[in-house]
Amino acid sequence: MVTIKDIAARLKVSPSTVGRALADDSRISEATKQRVTEVANEMGYVANLAARMMRGVSSNLVGFVLPDIRNGFYSTVAHALSKCLQRGGFQLTLSETDDDRLVELHHIRELTSANVAGIIIVPTAKPHPDSVKLLKMLPHIQLLRRHASLGEQWFGIDDTQAIYAATSHLVQLGHHRIGYIGATDELPTGSARLKGFHQALPRGENVNPALVQLVAPGSIDIGREATRRLLSLPTPPTAIVAGSVQTTQGVLEELTAQGVRVPDDLSVVGFGDEIGFRWWGPGLTTVGLPVYDLATACGLWFVHQIKDNAVTSAPYTSISPATLIVRGSTKQLAPASGRRIASPRRRTVVSG
Amino acid sequence: MVTIKDIAARLKVSPSTVGRALADDSRISEATKQRVTEVANEMGYVANLAARMMRGVSSNLVGFVLPDIRNGFYSTVAHALSKCLQRGGFQLTLSETDDDRLVELHHIRELTSANVAGIIIVPTAKPHPDSVKLLKMLPHIQLLRRHASLGEQWFGIDDTQAIYAATSHLVQLGHHRIGYIGATDELPTGSARLKGFHQALPRGENVNPALVQLVAPGSIDIGREATRRLLSLPTPPTAIVAGSVQTTQGVLEELTAQGVRVPDDLSVVGFGDEIGFRWWGPGLTTVGLPVYDLATACGLWFVHQIKDNAVTSAPYTSISPATLIVRGSTKQLAPASGRRIASPRRRTVVSG
DNA sequence: CTGAAAGCGCTAACAA
DNA sequence: TTGTTAGCGCTTTCAG
Numbered sequence: 072m073v074t075i076k077d078i079a080a081r082l083k084v085s086p087s088t089v090g091r092a093l094a095d096d097s098r099i100s101e102a103t104k105q106r107v108t109e110v111a112n113e114m115g116y117v118a119n120l121a122a123r124m125m126r127g128v129s130s131n132l133v134g135f136v137l138p139d140i141r142n143g144f145y146s147t148v149a150h151a152l153s154k155c156l157q158r159g160g161f162q163l164t165l166s167e168t169d170d171d172r173l174v175e176l177h178h179i180r181e182l183t184s185a186n187v188a189g190i191i192i193v194p195t196a197k198p199h200p201d202s203v204k205l206l207k208m209l210p211h212i213q214l215l216r217r218h219a220s221l222g223e224q225w226f227g228i229d230d231t232q233a234i235y236a237a238t239s240h241l242v243q244l245g246h247h248r249i250g251y252i253g254a255t256d257e258l259p260t261g262s263a264r265l266k267g268f269h270q271a272l273p274r275g276e277n278v279n280p281a282l283v284q285l286v287a288p289g290s291i292d293i294g295r296e297a298t299r300r301l302l303s304l305p306t307p308p309t310a311i312v313a314g315s316v317q318t319t320q321g322v323l324e325e326l327t328a329q330g331v332r333v334p335d336d337l338s339v340v341g342f343g344d345e346i347g348f349r350w351w352g353p354g355l356t357t358v359g360l361p362v363y364d365l366a367t368a369c370g371l372w373f374v375h376q377i378k379d380n381a382v383t384s385a386p387y388t389s390i391s392p393a394t395l396i397v398r399g400s401t402k403q404l405a406p407a408s409g410r411r412i413a414s415p416r417r418r419t420v421v422s423g
Numbered sequence: 424m425v426t427i428k429d430i431a432a433r434l435k436v437s438p439s440t441v442g443r444a445l446a447d448d449s450r451i452s453e454a455t456k457q458r459v460t461e462v463a464n465e466m467g468y469v470a471n472l473a474a475r476m477m478r479g480v481s482s483n484l485v486g487f488v489l490p491d492i493r494n495g496f497y498s499t500v501a502h503a504l505s506k507c508l509q510r511g512g513f514q515l516t517l518s519e520t521d522d523d524r525l526v527e528l529h530h531i532r533e534l535t536s537a538n539v540a541g542i543i544i545v546p547t548a549k550p551h552p553d554s555v556k557l558l559k560m561l562p563h564i565q566l567l568r569r570h571a572s573l574g575e576q577w578f579g580i581d582d583t584q585a586i587y588a589a590t591s592h593l594v595q596l597g598h599h600r601i602g603y604i605g606a607t608d609e610l611p612t613g614s615a616r617l618k619g620f621h622q623a624l625p626r627g628e629n630v631n632p633a634l635v636q637l638v639a640p641g642s643i644d645i646g647r648e649a650t651r652r653l654l655s656l657p658t659p660p661t662a663i664v665a666g667s668v669q670t671t672q673g674v675l676e677e678l679t680a681q682g683v684r685v686p687d688d689l690s691v692v693g694f695g696d697e698i699g700f701r702w703w704g705p706g707l708t709t710v711g712l713p714v715y716d717l718a719t720a721c722g723l724w725f726v727h728q729i730k731d732n733a734v735t736s737a738p739y740t741s742i743s744p745a746t747l748i749v750r751g752s753t754k755q756l757a758p759a760s761g762r763r764i765a766s767p768r769r770r771t772v773v774s775g
Numbered sequence: 776c777t778g779a780a781a782g783c784g785c786t787a788a789c790a791a
Numbered sequence: 792t793t794g795t796t797a798g799c800g801c802t803t804t805c806a807g
Contacts, residue, residue, distance in 0.1 A: 074800055085778045090802065098776060117536045121482075122800035124473035125783045130537070132484075132516070139502065143698075146498040150491065153519050162533055164484070167505050181514055184469040185482070204467065245626040291698075320698055327702040346495075346672055347644075347699025350679040426784055437794045442786065450792060474784035477799045 072112045081110055093118070094143070124186050133373070134182035136166045136175060136192040137214075139289060144316045145343045148214065148366040152191060156179075159378065161188060170195050170289050176202045183209065188377050191369065194218045196257040202212050210377055214369055217259050223386030226369040230260050233358045233393035234267030237312050237340040240356070240395055242271055245404035246310040246338060249329025250301040252294060252322060253282045253314020253342075261285065264314045282308055286318065294321020302329065309404055310338035316345060334402040344396060353399025361391045425466045430661035433462055434676065445470070476538050485725070488518045488527060488544040489566075491641060492637040495697045496668045499544070500566065500718040505545060507722025511730065513540060522547050522641050528554045530658050535561065543721065546570045548609040562729055566721055569611050575738030578721040580611050585710045585745035586619030589664050592708070592747055594623055598662040599688060602653040604636045604646060604674060605666020605694075613637065616666045617768035634660055646673020647680075654681065660691035661756055668697060675703050690753040705751025713743045 079086040084103070085150060092099045092107035125131055131154050137145050153163045164187070166178035176199040182190055189210035194217070198206075203220045212224045223275070234253070241249050251268045254261035267284070272278060281304055284297035294317055301308055302325075313319035319341035333336050333352050341348055341357035348355040427445070431438040436455070444451045444459035476482055489497045503513045509611050516539070518530035528551040534542055541562035546569070546747060550558075555572045564576045586605070594600050603620045606613035616638070624630060631658055636649035646669055653660055654677075665671035671693035683689050685704050693700055693709035700707040 072800095076464055076800075086800090087779080087802080088777055090800095091777085094802085100776065103776085116530065119477075119538075119800055120536050121473045121538055122783090123802080125471075125785090125800080126478060126717055126802045127783070128802085130473075131533070132537070134516075140492070140498045140505070141495070141502045143493070143495070143498075145494045146495075146501075149498075149517065150493045150519065153492070153517055157519075161438035162516055162518065162530075165487075165501060167502065167509075179513075180469055181483070183473045185484070185514070201467070205469075323699075323702055345699075346697070347675075347703065350675055350703050351699065352702070383532065409757070424784095428784075438784085439786075439795080440793055442784095443793085446786085455792085471784050474799090475786080477784080477801090478786050479799070480786090561799060 072119070073342060074119070075116075078107065078110050078114060078116060081114070083105060097299045123390050127186045130186045132164050132182075132185060132187045132192040132195070133161045133162050134164050134166055134178070134185075134187045134192075136168060136178055136182075136190060136194075137191050138168055138170045138193060138195075140165060140167060142316060144343055144360075144362060147362045151363050152370045155367055155374060159370075159374035161374065161377075166212035168195055170287075172197060172199045172202070174197065176205075179205045189373060190371060192221070194221055196255070196259075208271045210373070212373055212376075212415075213284070213368060214366070215260065221389065225387075226365055226367060226372070226389045226391075226392055227260075228362075228391045230263035230358055231267035231270070233342070233360065234264040234312060234314060235271045235356050236267075236393065236395045237342070238268050238271035240397070241312065241338060241340060241401060242273060242311045244310075244338065244401060246308075247273075247404075248279070248282065248306065248308045248310070250282045250284070250308035250311040251314060252286065252301065252311065253299045254288045254318070255285045258288065261314070263287075268314070280284065288317065291317050291321045291324065294318035295325040296321075298322045298325035302331070308337070310401070316343040319343065319348070319355075319357070320345070323348075323355070327352070333400050335405075338404075340395075340401060340402040349398070351400070356398045356401040357396050358393045359396045362394050365389075365391045424471070425468045426471070427468075430459065430462050430466060430468060433466070434458060444689060460738070461468075481540045482538045483513050484516050484534075484537060484539045484542075485513045486516050486530070486539045486542040487605065488520055488530055488534075488542060488546075490520055490522045490545060492517060492519060496695055496712075499714045502684055503715050503718035504722045505530060507726060511726035513726065519569060520547055521522075522553070522639075522689075524549060524551045528557075531557045540726060543725060544573070546573055548607070548611075554740070562725070564721060564725055564728075565571040566718070567612065568693070575740065576650070577739075578724070578743075579612075580712050580714075580717060580740045580743045580745055582615035583619035583622070585694070585712065586616040586664060586666060586746045587623045588619075588745065590620050590623035590709050592749070593662045593692060593753060594625060596662075596690065596753060598660075599625075599628070599756075600634065600658065600660045600662070602634045602636070602660035602663040603666060604638065604649045604653065604663065604670045606640045606670070607637045610640065613640075613666070620664060637660055640667065640669065643669050643673045643676065646670035647677040648673075650674045651676035651681075660689070662692070662753070664692050665694050670764060671695065671700070671707075671709070672697070675700075675707070679704070686754040687754050687757075688757075692747075692753060696748060701750070703752070708750045708753040709748050710745045711748045712745050717741075717743045727732065 075086050075089045092104045164173045168175040170196045175195050179202045183205050191212050193214050214361050215227050217225045253264050256262035286293045286297050341355045344359045427438050427441045431441045444456045518528040524547045527547050531554045543564050545566050567579050569577045596652050605616050608614035638645045638649050665674050693707045696711045
C-alpha cells in the first residue's frame with residue numbers, strides 16, 4: 072500500500088506537505104500541488120480511510136437499517152437513498168433487522184464502531200434502550216416508521232390518510248362489511264393505518280372484530296392466512312383493505328389461489344403500488360405511495376445535515392400524502408350480496 | 424467516545440490488559456476478563472474499527488456491487504448475502520452501478536480505500552481496466568454475471584440451459600415463430616441466454632432476426648418497447664421468451680396494456696419467478712431460478728474464504744440449474760394460427 | 776510557503 | 792498473568 076510518506080520521500084518533501092496538497096490546502100503552492108497529485112496518481116495512491124477516521128473524521132458510510140430488503144417498498148427506498156448519498160460522496164450500508172430489536176441493536180453497535188457518518192433507520196416496534204442511547208450520539212433519521220424515543224427527525228407518509236382514503240373509497244361504493252388486514256398496532260405505522268380504517272367507517276357502525284386482522288410484519292404467508300380467515304368467516308366481508316405491501320401480496324396470492332372473483336364477489340384495495348399490482352386480475356385498486364420521492368427527500372436532507380453540520384437534534388418532520396389509484400378490483404356493492412343490516416342508516420360520505 | 428484506556432483507568436489496569444481481555448486472550452485470567460467485559464458493557468464501550476483497521480486488520484465490510492437493487496432478483500440476493508455475512512460477522516455495503524462501468528470503478532475505488540474485507544460483484548459488461556486491477560488486490564467473487572478478466576471465482580446459474588428449457592418447452596408445444604427479448608449479448612448472461620434460445624430451436628430453422636430483440640438492461644420500459652415491436656411485426660410471433668426479469672416484467676405490462684389474450688393468441692415464458700408472476704393472467708410459465716440458494720452458497724463460501732484465509736485466486740465455479748415452472752401462459756399451438764411453413768419437418772424434441 | 780512532531784485507539788512485540 | 796512501548800497513516804498544531 073502506497074502512503075503519503077512514500078510520495079513525500081519520492082518528492083523529497085515532508086509528509087505534511089503532501090497531506091496538505093492532497094487536501095487542497097490554500098497554503099500550498101500550485102506548483103507543489105500539481106507535482107504531488109501527479110505522483111500520487113502515478114503511484115496509485117488511495118487515501119487510507121481508517122487513518123483518516125482515527126483523526127476524528129467520520130467515514131463516508133451511512134447505515135440503512137431496515138426490516139427486509141426484499142420488500143419492494145424498501146428496495147426502492149434503498150435505491151433512492153443510495154443515489155442521493157452517492158452524489159453526496161457517501162456509501163450506503165445495509166442492515167436488515169427482520170423486525171428483531173436485538174438484531175437491530177447489534178447492527179447499530181456495528182455501525183457505531185464503524186464510525187458511520189449517520190444512520191437512516193426504519194425502526195422496529197420497540198427499539199432497545201441501548202439502541203436509543205447509541206443513536207443519540209449519531210446523526211440519524213427515521214424513515215417511514217417512527218418511534219418517539221428516537222427523536223424528531225422523521226420522513227414518512229401519512230399512514231392514517233392512506234388507509235382512510237382506501238377505506239372510504241369502499242364505503243362510498245356501498246360496502247359495509249369491510250375487512251382489514253394490516254400490521255400489528257405495536258408498529259407506529261400499523262396503529263396509524265388502523266386508525267385511518269376506523270375513521271373512514273360510517274360513524275356508529277360496529278365493526279365486527281373478526282373483520283380486523285392484525286398480523287406480524289415480515290411475511291407474505293401471514294397475509295395469506297389472514298385472508299383465509301376472513302374468507303371463511305360465517306358472513307365474510309364484501310371488501311378487503313390491505314394495510315401493508317406484504318399483506319397486499321398475501322391477499323392477492325390467496326384470492327388467486329381460491330379463485331375468488333374480484334370485484335364481483337369481493338372488492339379489494341391494496342397498499343403501495345408494487346410491480347404486478349397493475350396486472351393482477353382486473354387491476355388492483357390501491358394506495359399509491361410516493362416512496363421514491365420520499366426517500367430522495369430524506370437522502371438529500373440527510374446529506375445536507377451531515378455536510379453543513381446543521382444542528383442534528385432540531386426536529387424535522389416530513390409527511391407525504393398517499394393517493395388512491397382506482398383500477399378494477401373495486402366496485403359498487405351489488406344490493407343482492409350486500410345483505411343490509413337491520414335499518415339501513417345514512418352513510419356519512421367523506422372524501423379522502 | 425469511551426475507549427479502552429477509559430476502561431483501563433477505571434479498573435486500574437493497563438490498556439493492553441483490557442484489549443486482551445476483550446479479545447479473549449488466553450493469557451488473561453478469567454476474573455479479569457469478567458471484570459473488564461462488565462465495565463465495558465456498563466460504560467457502553469464500542470471498539471473503534473478505524474483504529475483496529477490501522478493495525479492491518481481489514482474491516483468487517485463486504486462490498487456488494489450490483490446494477491440495481493430494485494430488481495427483485497438482486498434484492499433477494501442482497502438479503503441472502505446479508506444474512507450469511509452477518510452470521511460471519513460481516514456487514515454488507517451496497518453499491519449500485521446502473522450498469523455504468525465508470526460508476527462501478529468509482530465504487531470499487533471507494534470500497535478499496537474503505538479497506539473492505541472483500542467484494543461480491545455483479546459486473547458490468549466490460550469492467551474498466553482499473554477496476555480489474557483493484558479487484559485483483561482484494562478477495563472477490565463474481566455473482567450471476569461473469570467476466571473473464573475478473574478471475575475464476577464465480578457463482579451463477581446456467582443461463583444457457585435456462586433459456587434452452589424455456590424455448591424448447593415452446594418448441595415442443597409446436598411453436599415455430601418464437602420471439603426472444605433479452606439482454607444484449609455484450610453481457611455474458613445475455614449471450615449465454617441467447618445461445619440457449621438458438622440451441623433449442625429446431626435445427627435448420629431460420630430465425631427471423633426481427634424476432635430476436637436484444638435490449639440494454641436496466642429498465643422495464645425497454646422491455647415493453649421490444650414487446651411492442653414484436654407484436655407489430657407483419658407476422659408476429661406465436662410465442663415469446665423473455666430473457667431477463669426486467670424484460671419479463673416489460674412483456675407482461677405490455678401484453679396487459681394491449682389486452683393480448685394469453686395463451687390463446689400468444690404463449691409466454693418468463694424469466695425468474697418474481698412475486699406476481701404467479702398471478703399474472705393465467706399464471707406465468709417461467710424459468711425458476713434458485714437465486715436465494717445461490718446467493719447463500721456464495722455468501723457462505725465467501726465467509727469461508729476470508730476467515731480461513733483460503734487461497735483467493737484458486738478458481739471456483741458454481742453453476743446452479745434453472746427449472747421450468749409450467750403455468751397457464753403457454754399452450755399447444757393451435758393449427759389454425761400456427762401457419763405451418765412449407766414442408767412440416769420432424770421436430771427434434773429435446774428435454775431440458 | 777513548508778517542516779517537525781504529536782497523537783487519534785488499538786494491537787503486538789518485548790519485558791517483567 | 793500483566794505492564795510498557797512502539798507504531799499503523801493521517802491530520803494538525805506549532806515552528807520555522
